[in-house]
Amino acid sequence: MPSPIPMTAVQAPRTPPPRRAALAVAALALLSVPCHAEVDARALLEGALDLTRGLSSHMRMTMTIHRPDWERRITIEAWTRGREDALIRFTAPPKDAGTATLKKGERMWTFTPKLKREILLPASMLSQSWAGSDFSYNDLARTDKYLRHYAFAITDTVVDADGRAVHTLELTPHDDAPVVWGKEVMVLRADHVMLRQTFYDQARLPVKEMRTLAIGELGGRVMPLRMRMADVDDQSRWTEIHYLQADFEAAVDDAMFTTFALRGGR
Amino acid sequence: MPFKLLAQLAWRNLGRHRRRNGMLLAAIAVAVAGVVLLNTMLRGMEGEVREVVLDNLTGHVKVLRSGYLADPGIRHGFELPADWQAGLDAEALRGWAARLRVPTVVMSERETRGAQLVGVDPAREGISFIGRASVVGEPLAGAQDRRLLMGRALAEQLRTAVGRRVVLVTQAADGRAREVGYRVAGVYESDFAGLEKVFVFTGAAALQETLGTTFVTEVSVRLSDAADERQQGALADTLGAAFAGLDVLGWQQLEPQAAVIVEMADFGVFIYFAVVMGALVFGLVNAMATAVMERVREMGMLRALGMRPAAVVAQVMVECSLVMALGVALGLGLALAVFAPFADGIDLGAFDLDKSLAQMGMRANFVPLMTAADVVLVAVLSVALGAVASLYPAVRAVRVPPLAALTGGRFGAAGQRRKAARTDDAAANSAVDD
Numbered sequence: 001m002p003s004p005i006p007m008t009a010v011q012a013p014r015t016p017p018p019r020r021a022a023l024a025v026a027a028l029a030l031l032s033v034p035c036h037a038e039v040d041a042r043a044l045l046e047g048a049l050d051l052t053r054g055l056s057s058h059m060r061m062t063m064t065i066h067r068p069d070w071e072r073r074i075t076i077e078a079w080t081r082g083r084e085d086a087l088i089r090f091t092a093p094p095k096d097a098g099t100a101t102l103k104k105g106e107r108m109w110t111f112t113p114k115l116k117r118e119i120l121l122p123a124s125m126l127s128q129s130w131a132g133s134d135f136s137y138n139d140l141a142r143t144d145k146y147l148r149h150y151a152f153a154i155t156d157t158v159v160d161a162d163g164r165a166v167h168t169l170e171l172t173p174h175d176d177a178p179v180v181w182g183k184e185v186m187v188l189r190a191d192h193v194m195l196r197q198t199f200y201d202q203a204r205l206p207v208k209e210m211r212t213l214a215i216g217e218l219g220g221r222v223m224p225l226r227m228r229m230a231d232v233d234d235q236s237r238w239t240e241i242h243y244l245q246a247d248f249e250a251a252v253d254d255a256m257f258t259t260f261a262l263r264g265g266r
Numbered sequence: 267m268p269f270k271l272l273a274q275l276a277w278r279n280l281g282r283h284r285r286r287n288g289m290l291l292a293a294i295a296v297a298v299a300g301v302v303l304l305n306t307m308l309r310g311m312e313g314e315v316r317e318v319v320l321d322n323l324t325g326h327v328k329v330l331r332s333g334y335l336a337d338p339g340i341r342h343g344f345e346l347p348a349d350w351q352a353g354l355d356a357e358a359l360r361g362w363a364a365r366l367r368v369p370t371v372v373m374s375e376r377e378t379r380g381a382q383l384v385g386v387d388p389a390r391e392g393i394s395f396i397g398r399a400s401v402v403g404e405p406l407a408g409a410q411d412r413r414l415l416m417g418r419a420l421a422e423q424l425r426t427a428v429g430r431r432v433v434l435v436t437q438a439a440d441g442r443a444r445e446v447g448y449r450v451a452g453v454y455e456s457d458f459a460g461l462e463k464v465f466v467f468t469g470a471a472a473l474q475e476t477l478g479t480t481f482v483t484e485v486s487v488r489l490s491d492a493a494d495e496r497q498q499g500a501l502a503d504t505l506g507a508a509f510a511g512l513d514v515l516g517w518q519q520l521e522p523q524a525a526v527i528v529e530m531a532d533f534g535v536f537i538y539f540a541v542v543m544g545a546l547v548f549g550l551v552n553a554m555a556t557a558v559m560e561r562v563r564e565m566g567m568l569r570a571l572g573m574r575p576a577a578v579v580a581q582v583m584v585e586c587s588l589v590m591a592l593g594v595a596l597g598l599g600l601a602l603a604v605f606a607p608f609a610d611g612i613d614l615g616a617f618d619l620d621k622s623l624a625q626m627g628m629r630a631n632f633v634p635l636m637t638a639a640d641v642v643l644v645a646v647l648s649v650a651l652g653a654v655a656s657l658y659p660a661v662r663a664v665r666v667p668p669l670a671a672l673t674g675g676r677f678g679a680a681g682q683r684r685k686a687a688r689t690d691d692a693a694a695n696s697a698v699d700d
Contacts, residue, residue: 106442127433127445128378176412178433178445180375201375202430 054248149177219246294593312531325486343481385473403428403452413451417462566671582660590652
């Protein structure tokens with residue numbers, strides 16, 4: 001059962017924005033009928049998942065992989081279609097340029113220019129380290145798996161300096177869920193911007209944590225611009241993603257999601 | 267000449283040189299004991315390798331769909347006919363198990379490892395190591411059990427434990443990847459870390475449901491321990507008839523490396539024997555030749571008294587065989603005395619050899635094996651070798667002309683002949699005088 005929302009959330013600012021008011025009402029309702037919180041938590045989560053996703057999108061970003069003795073920065077261009085299909089291509093540095101990943105439904109290919117051939121990756125790669133980073137493909141793709149495999153509840157709500165509510169959402173995987181984590185905790189702003197996401201093992205110890213380092217407007221949406229995923233035990237190992245450009249209503253040609261496009265053909 | 271007399275003569279002759287013959291006996295005993303003991307080690311290794319292979323989900327004979335070995339997966343499975351067991355010889359049978367074995371990727375919070383996911387009916391797994399493995403936590407309750415049994419080494423690598431959830435990714439019957447969360451019911455221990463890392467088990471029926479299939483990928487049949495190759499062949503024929511169109515493979519085909527080790531053990535006893543006894547036989551020949559040369563006069567006298575050349579040969583051969591037989595008896599006694607304390611096994615783990623042994627497919631507790639057939643083989647071969655080796659001194663003994671022998675040469679047949687030629691007349695005279 002979700003724990004009751006602390007009073008700070010309800011008492012907060014004098015002139016609450018409409019959304020905030022709605023939340024306050026929901027929170028009050030929660031105190032009397034706890035199951036309403038489920039609906040609210042779901043809406044919050046769906047909003048956060050949809051924030052960096054459009055029907056079709058085109059994005060440019062950099063990914064910085066940091067290790068104690070080296071660091072590398074890759075520039076990435078990505079196109080998505082619906083919730084399942086994506087083409088991700090490295091554009092810099094020259095050593096990595098042209099390396100690309102195509103995900104179509106449950107199948108994923110990778111193409112390396114040096115080998116001049118595409119390789120069909122096993123689906124298990126989706127939840128493993130992607131391109132040597134601390135992110136898995138699933139971490140980046142913001143799939144629906146949260147809605148399907150987790151029970152979620154708002155465990156805490158506070159108000160930040162700008163007067164916005166900040167919710168702590170605890171996600172517990174169902175018993176038979178294909179999820180390795182014991183639980184995940186997301187800190188979400190009321191406008192669906194994810195501030196922090198922590199992954200706990202089944203002994204409830206934190207394993208890795210993603211923090212949002214910068215928030216800004218991109219492609220007409222307020223969203224996290226810079227996110228860092230770090231190993232909790234070893235802070236010297238992290239990966240940072242920096243969104244440079246995003247278009248969530250891009251006209252993306254279906255031909256982008258073919259192995260021909262994967263090879264770099266347009 | 268009666269054999270009893272020959273034997274008596276031979277026995278007496280042996281008694282004439284106690285120290286020399288004692289040394290000879292000791293040499294034979296040590297050599298025979300050495301061969302027998304080396305052979306128990308080799309047999310032990312053979313038994314060990316065979317047992318491990320049979321235990322390792324292989325069994326004596328396995329039914330697979332052709333193509334499974336090259337590309338293991340549920341699409342290379344087959345339907346198990348309900349009445350397939352009809353022709354099995356119940357007496358020689360230890361048990362059978364139908365399984366699904368598919369490649370999988372196991373993920374925990376911190377690590378990811380490749381493994382083989384095996385769907386089993388725990389009640390049928392008395393024929394494999396997993397049926398007897400010690401389990402921390404709970405073993406699988408039945409074919410319907412949706413939980414996972416994982417090896418200790420894998421659990422350590424994944425940093426997971428009993429009661430935790432891991433995610434397995436595998437390919438379902440429709441060709442699509444399936445990600446499934448599994449609770450770890452128990453962690454099993456095996457003698458081999460390799461096995462612990464490779465196999466994760468779950469209920470067969472539960473796995474069929476997960477993969478969306480009614481297939482199994484293998485039927486493994488194990489015979490009783492006493493079963494021989496003939497029974498295995500008969501089993502393969504029966505299975506071939508029951509599973510038309512599928513591959514029926516013996517463990518020798520499935521594990522050719524192990525089969526070579528086992529074959530080598532059958533041949534190894536002859537190698538040891540040839541090396542050790544080959545060296546020994548020269549000592550034996552030397553000792554007997556010396557004994558014969560010392561007795562040239564005596565031989566001459568016996569011949570002169572009317573002993574047939576064949577009897578002389580027989581006497582030397584009996585003498586030699588007697589030494590050999592005694593030596594073999596002593597050697598076997600010695601071997602048995604050395605073997606007895608280790609019959610239950612030698613704990614090689616104490617020497618910290620576990621890992622290298624495991625690589626050879628052997629367990630840390632090594633059990634040497636002494637078989638009656640091998641002991642009899644060594645004994646018979648040794649006595650036969652002794653008899654053959656005695657031919658040379660015996661022939662030398664018989665080639666000394668009695669006359670020359672009596673006149674006292676002791677330098678062998680050739681020398682005797684030369685000497686005899688020189689002193690022909692004198693010798694003839696003295697013979698007449700006698």
